[in-house]
Amino acid sequence: MLVDAGLSHRKLVQRFTALGREAPNNIEAVIVTHSHTDHAAHASTYATRFGCPIRASEAAMPSIRLRPTAQAQPFTVGRAFRLGDITIHSRSLPHDAPQVALVFETTATKVGLVTDLGHVPKGLERFLDDCETVLLESNHDPDMLATGPYPEALKQRVAGSLGHLSNGEAGDLLAGLAHAPRRVVLMHLSETNNSAQLARSSAEAALGHRGTELLLARQQQPLELDAGQDGHDGHDEQFQLIL
Ligand SMILES: [Zn+2]
Ligand SMILES: [Zn+2]
Incomplete structure (x- = not known):
């Protein structure tokens, strides 16, 4: 999932490249915290490119500029x-x-x-x-x-x-x-x-x-971290964050 979309897809790819990673080719949802441009400007572009919904609160969604091709799925x-x-x-x-x-x-x-x-x-x-x-x-x-x-x-x-x-x-x-x-x-x-x-x-x-x-x-710099657990309680999972 992508959380907030202030960066263009081009910049996102650059950030992943800087980390020696490939940019994701699949995103299941673009979650947007609020409508300010540093968080929402490119939400529609990502939703259209990846064919996934934009998830924002019912209060925030009306202020997010949506392209007709982007699917809005508000949450409470x-x-x-x-x-x-x-x-x-x-x-x-x-x-x-x-x-x-x-x-x-x-x-x-x-x-x-x-x-x-x-x-x-x-x-x-x-x-x-x-x-x-x-x-x-x-x-x-x-x-x-x-x-x-x-x-x-x-x-x-x-x-x-x-x-x-x-x-x-x-x-x-x-x-x-x-x-x-x-x-x-x-x-x-x-x-x-x-x-x-x-x-x-x-x-x-x-x-x-x-x-x-x-x-x-x-x-101006990406940061990668693993928020997953080392499996001490039987749960071994990866939860990677790229900021
Ligand atoms: Zn703000
Ligand atoms: Zn902000």
């Missing part, structure tokens, strides 16, 4: 659905477009995806409970945003309660998780209002010495 937020061996859970997030957090659950592991939120809503920690891998927005450093080049209105939008998560807010969420994830990947870092070092040190401080592996997803 809070009602799980399945794709092959994977069960997908959703809950809404505070953003300036209808947005969802997603958890991908298999028999062996759980992966949470949380980006594009202005603040941490009540209950999000519980939604992510038991996720072994958490993909989490760490968008900006508030001081860099305040003193940076963005126009005032945009600064207010990003920092606002329907904008994006700061490094500190991401850290608060991590510190509030009942069980330490095996791995956290910081996502959606601003190239203007953040630095890898600031995002990383904030998350490290929040995680403390809980043994969590911390990774950063960069805008």
Whole structure:
């Protein structure tokens, strides 16, 4: 499955090539978290190319530009659905477009995806409970945003309660998780209002010495990781993520 479609197919192929992999020739669904262009711009193209549906929430779907050739299959937020061996859970997030957090659950592991939120809503920690891998927005450093080049209105939008998560807010969420994830990947870092070092040190401080592996997803480089299990409980499975 493809989750969010901000990159063109050409760029996607380049990313796979950079990892020494072949780009997928089969996608069963394009899941779109929300309608903003950095997540939805190419959804129709992928759905048409692979002959698969676009899955987005009922609230988000009307704002996603669909070609007549693309099939829309909305889901209800809070009602799980399945794709092959994977069960997908959703809950809404505070953003300036209808947005969802997603958890991908298999028999062996759980992966949470949380980006594009202005603040941490009540209950999000519980939604992510038991996720072994958490993909989490760490968008900006508030001081860099305040003193940076963005126009005032945009600064207010990003920092606002329907904008994006700061490094500190991401850290608060991590510190509030009942069980330490095996791995956290910081996502959606601003190239203007953040630095890898600031995002990383904030998350490290929040995680403390809980043994969590911390990774950063960069805008211009692909990242590959295996969220599967080593079969200690009889489940040996591959669950590969390419970010
Ligand atoms: Zn975004
Ligand atoms: Zn957004």
